[in-house]
Amino acid sequence: MANDATQSIHDPATAGQDQYLTFILAEEEYGVDILRVQEIKGWERPTPLPNTPDYIRGVINVRGMIVPIIDMRLRFGMEPMEYGPTTVVIMLRVINDDRERVMGVVVDAVSEVYSIGADDLQPAPDFSTRIGIDFVRGLATVDEKMILMLDIDTLLGPGLIASEDAIAEGAPA
Amino acid sequence: MSIDMAQFVDAFLEESFEGLERMETELLALDGGDPETLNTIFRCAHSIKGGAGTFGFGAISEFTHGVETLLDRMRNGEQEAAPETVNLLLRAVDILRAQLHAARDGGEADAAEVAEVRTLIEAHLDDAAPAAGVPNAPANGGSGGDTASDSSGGGGNGPRGWRIQFRPHADLMRTGNDPLRMFEVLEELGRLTVHCETDRLPDSAEAFDPEDCYLAWTLELEGDATRDQIEEVFEWVEDECDLVIDPLEAAPVAPDESSAPEPGADGATPARPETAAKGSGGSARGAESSSMRVNTGKIDALIDMVGELVITQSMLTDISEQLEEDPSQMEAQIERLRTGLAELERNTRELQESVMSIRMVPIAQVFNRFPRLVHDISAQLGKQIELTLKGEATEIDKTVMEHLGDPLVHLVRNAVDHGIELPEARAAAGKPETGQVTLEAFHRGGNVVIEIRDDGKGMDADRILAKARDAGIVGPNQQLDRHETLQLVFEPGLSTADQVSDLSGRGVGMDVVKKNIRGLGGNVELESEPGKGSRLTIRLPLTLSIMDGQLLKIGDETFVIPLIAIVESLQTLPESVKQAFGKLPLYRLRDEYIPIVDLAAMFGRAEPSPLPEQALLVVAEADDQRVALRVDDLLGQQQVVIKTLETNFRKVPGTAGATILGDGQVALILDVAGIARMAAGRDTRAA
Numbered sequence: 001m002a003n004d005a006t007q008s009i010h011d012p013a014t015a016g017q018d019q020y021l022t023f024i025l026a027e028e029e030y031g032v033d034i035l036r037v038q039e040i041k042g043w044e045r046p047t048p049l050p051n052t053p054d055y056i057r058g059v060i061n062v063r064g065m066i067v068p069i070i071d072m073r074l075r076f077g078m079e080p081m082e083y084g085p086t087t088v089v090i091m092l093r094v095i096n097d098d099r100e101r102v103m104g105v106v107v108d109a110v111s112e113v114y115s116i117g118a119d120d121l122q123p124a125p126d127f128s129t130r131i132g133i134d135f136v137r138g139l140a141t142v143d144e145k146m147i148l149m150l151d152i153d154t155l156l157g158p159g160l161i162a163s164e165d166a167i168a169e170g171a172p173a
Numbered sequence: 174m175s176i177d178m179a180q181f182v183d184a185f186l187e188e189s190f191e192g193l194e195r196m197e198t199e200l201l202a203l204d205g206g207d208p209e210t211l212n213t214i215f216r217c218a219h220s221i222k223g224g225a226g227t228f229g230f231g232a233i234s235e236f237t238h239g240v241e242t243l244l245d246r247m248r249n250g251e252q253e254a255a256p257e258t259v260n261l262l263l264r265a266v267d268i269l270r271a272q273l274h275a276a277r278d279g280g281e282a283d284a285a286e287v288a289e290v291r292t293l294i295e296a297h298l299d300d301a302a303p304a305a306g307v308p309n310a311p312a313n314g315g316s317g318g319d320t321a322s323d324s325s326g327g328g329g330n331g332p333r334g335w336r337i338q339f340r341p342h343a344d345l346m347r348t349g350n351d352p353l354r355m356f357e358v359l360e361e362l363g364r365l366t367v368h369c370e371t372d373r374l375p376d377s378a379e380a381f382d383p384e385d386c387y388l389a390w391t392l393e394l395e396g397d398a399t400r401d402q403i404e405e406v407f408e409w410v411e412d413e414c415d416l417v418i419d420p421l422e423a424a425p426v427a428p429d430e431s432s433a434p435e436p437g438a439d440g441a442t443p444a445r446p447e448t449a450a451k452g453s454g455g456s457a458r459g460a461e462s463s464s465m466r467v468n469t470g471k472i473d474a475l476i477d478m479v480g481e482l483v484i485t486q487s488m489l490t491d492i493s494e495q496l497e498e499d500p501s502q503m504e505a506q507i508e509r510l511r512t513g514l515a516e517l518e519r520n521t522r523e524l525q526e527s528v529m530s531i532r533m534v535p536i537a538q539v540f541n542r543f544p545r546l547v548h549d550i551s552a553q554l555g556k557q558i559e560l561t562l563k564g565e566a567t568e569i570d571k572t573v574m575e576h577l578g579d580p581l582v583h584l585v586r587n588a589v590d591h592g593i594e595l596p597e598a599r600a601a602a603g604k605p606e607t608g609q610v611t612l613e614a615f616h617r618g619g620n621v622v623i624e625i626r627d628d629g630k631g632m633d634a635d636r637i638l639a640k641a642r643d644a645g646i647v648g649p650n651q652q653l654d655r656h657e658t659l660q661l662v663f664e665p666g667l668s669t670a671d672q673v674s675d676l677s678g679r680g681v682g683m684d685v686v687k688k689n690i691r692g693l694g695g696n697v698e699l700e701s702e703p704g705k706g707s708r709l710t711i712r713l714p715l716t717l718s719i720m721d722g723q724l725l726k727i728g729d730e731t732f733v734i735p736l737i738a739i740v741e742s743l744q745t746l747p748e749s750v751k752q753a754f755g756k757l758p759l760y761r762l763r764d765e766y767i768p769i770v771d772l773a774a775m776f777g778r779a780e781p782s783p784l785p786e787q788a789l790l791v792v793a794e795a796d797d798q799r800v801a802l803r804v805d806d807l808l809g810q811q812q813v814v815i816k817t818l819e820t821n822f823r824k825v826p827g828t829a830g831a832t833i834l835g836d837g838q839v840a841l842i843l844d845v846a847g848i849a850r851m852a853a854g855r856d857t858r859a860a
Contacts (some may be wrong), residue, residue, distance in 0.1 A: 047839040047841060048730065050776030050825060052843075059822070059831060060839060061837050061839050064833065066817075066839055067830050068818075068819065068821055068822040103822075161421070173527060
């Protein structure tokens with residue numbers, strides 16, 4: 001699959017287009033830059049971390065690496081879901097300040113891969129809710145469906161991680 | 174054919190640094206010019222010079238040349254190994270180190286200092302020259318102008334030139350030396366005239382061996398090359414030829430022969446910008462390096478173990494195939510499978526141990542800098558100090574070692590500077606005039622212990638306590654015993670106060686030392702007796718990435734607590750559980766009240782629950798604070814590999830990272846000090 005993605009990136013027909021992997025959250029569809037998807041795993045129970053927001057489910061072991069797991073429904077303040085055998089975790093490479101982190105996001109299901117040009121993205125309206133829109137790259141329409149394209153570097157960036165850093169400061173080296 | 178020289182350059186640099194350390198050690202040990210020691214030092218210098226020349230570090234090779242010449246004279250007994258000469262050579266070692274650092278990191282050595290030491294060395298050579306009868310200026314000094322500026326060491330103008338009689342032995346060529354190349358080098362030094370002498374050629378063709386050298390040459394080199402430069406050209410063939418170098422009879426030739434290319438050892442240090450990269454005896458050497466030398470034995474052991482692992486793997490594969498083919502043999506195969514898995518476990522454990530051991534390096538790499546440091550400081554202060562190193566072979570994790578350098582330098586400097594008294598004072602106190610400083614490393618338990626002992630004036634606990642009370646570090650009514658009082662020197666407020674360092678003789682930066690050592694997961698303690706001396710004890714973990722852990726169950730979660738932090742685990746006695754403010758449970762353990770921590774509640778996993786009648790407590794200690802953790806079950810003890818949460822997330826208060834258990838699950842490692850702080854309410858969020 002990764003190969004297909006790279007090929008079509010260099011395919012003139014799709015030049016200037018980005019490929020997105022989309023996933024479902026409560027029947028809504030969201031997309032992330034496919035080049036940032038490292039792998040897709042089944043749900044496994046993570047080890048909870050102390051004093052973290054509920055959307056940080058904990059950490060799991062991915063081939064010897066400790067990776068935090070974030071529940072997207074909870075992150076967006078949606079109804080929580082029951083985790084089941086079909087629940088998937090998308091491992092994403094998040095890049096901030098030249099530092100790459102791997103984080104897993106829990107979603108209902110993986111949907112499709114779309115090639116979408118930057119011109120086809122419409123700016124997101126002002127949601128004016130407690131959910132910021134700075135992590136929405138834009139809206140795309142495919143087959144009458146609306147897809148929210150997410151900027152994972154912002155969504156899973158320092159804001160999410162550092163929310164408790166005030167405490168971490170006080171922790172010993 | 175191009176060879177990638179870069180890899181050799183690295184090896185050269187690494188070896189040169191080692192050579193310098195060797196030189197330094199030997200110079201310090203040089204007592205009255207033991208020829209064997211001098212030989213060793215000379216060889217180090219010689220290798221550096223040779224390598225530097227090969228890799229195009231002209232400045233280094235040039236500088237080393239002077240050092241080498243001086244050493245050569247010393248070992249030939251032409252120059253005395255006087256203390257000032259040794260000190261000069263030590264300075265030269267510093268310069269070389271700075272130059273090598275510059276060569277490695279792309280900086281520049283401090284040109285002014287290089288030039289200064291060069292001049293000093295040359296001056297030293299000049300002093301010795303007449304007495305020793307080393308290459309000298311022509312005695313007659315034909316044309317007046319020349320004699321005045323003559324100097325053999327390489328500065329100013331030499332004689333008009335040199336006559337070189339070069340008669341190679343017959344087998345010169347067999348050793349890969351080529352006279353033609355040497356002449357080419359000579360040609361760069363001045364105007365070269367070559368006369369070939371064919372008198373040795375055999376008469377008949379039968380007697381002629383094409384691999385022998387029958388020719389001899391008389392060369393005249395005009396220009397301002399020095400004898401040293403010429404000797405250098407013939408350095409590699411010294412033993413394979415008859416070489417006579419005479420100054421040319423001065424003849425009224427054009428005095429100015431400056432068209433010759435500027436030769437190297439001409440006194441002029443290449444003009445370079447002065448972005449100094451000084452690497453003297455101090456901390457500059459502590460920099461973390463990304464490569465390391467590993468004992469071949471360790472690598473061989475590793476290869477052996479991987480071999481065994483492969484065998485075990487094929488055995489397991491074989492079992493699975495046999496099971497597929499013939500399921501009826503199930504029971505026998507399962508027995509084999511068990512054996513195989515046990516084998517695998519052993520292999521894995523051994524492999525892990527041996528991989529870890531690769532990171533272990535002898536502590537000598539840190540200790541080695543101290544003889545020099547102590548030598549320099551004691552000379553500065555006019556003290557007599559004997560430094561004893563013990564247990565240099567003790568191995569310690571490379572990362573730990575790299576971070577250990579600066580704190581140790583600080584502590585040893587303190588011992589020398591403030592601990593040991595001046596000879597008169599020592600004599601007056603009835604002690605030997607020479608003070609003793611001992612640096613010792615050894616393994617104890619899972620730790621590396623480093624002790625710094627001195628027999629100096631020691632520290633006065635009463636004065637420290639008084640000072641601490643003044644500074645408000647200790648409350649007016651707070652009682653401290655002697656040991657606790659002494660540990661106050663590590664307190665920031667106290668140690669940075671100048672008066673205290675005058676008073677007690679110690680102090681500045683001790684808080685930083687403690688912080689650094691804490692950062693490595695270790696601790697430091699001071700013991701001292703006024704008039705008798707002091708002892709600093711540093712305890713460090715063997716390695717930063719593996720530790721012995723106790724697994725415990727709290728709620729549904731498995732946690733790991735460092736074994737070293739556990740004081741004891743116990744079943745509660747109902748009468749020992751006390752309550753403060755109606756909600757803070759304390760446990761009375763002997764004479765001490767220890768706060769009971771409900772981790773599930775503290776970590777926000779459950780509502781606080783009342784302590785059951787019979788609870789299991791693990792009393793743990795860190796940073797001199799004790800907490801009693803309520804646990805549901807004690808599981809096994811095992812070595813765990815510490816993984817940081819920061820790679821993909823961030824530091825999480827109350828945890829010191831995570832580890833992966835046998836079943837692949839992640840378990841958090843508890844940070845006892847952090848938990849104690851959270852329990853004390855300093856991290857309010859936990860409440």
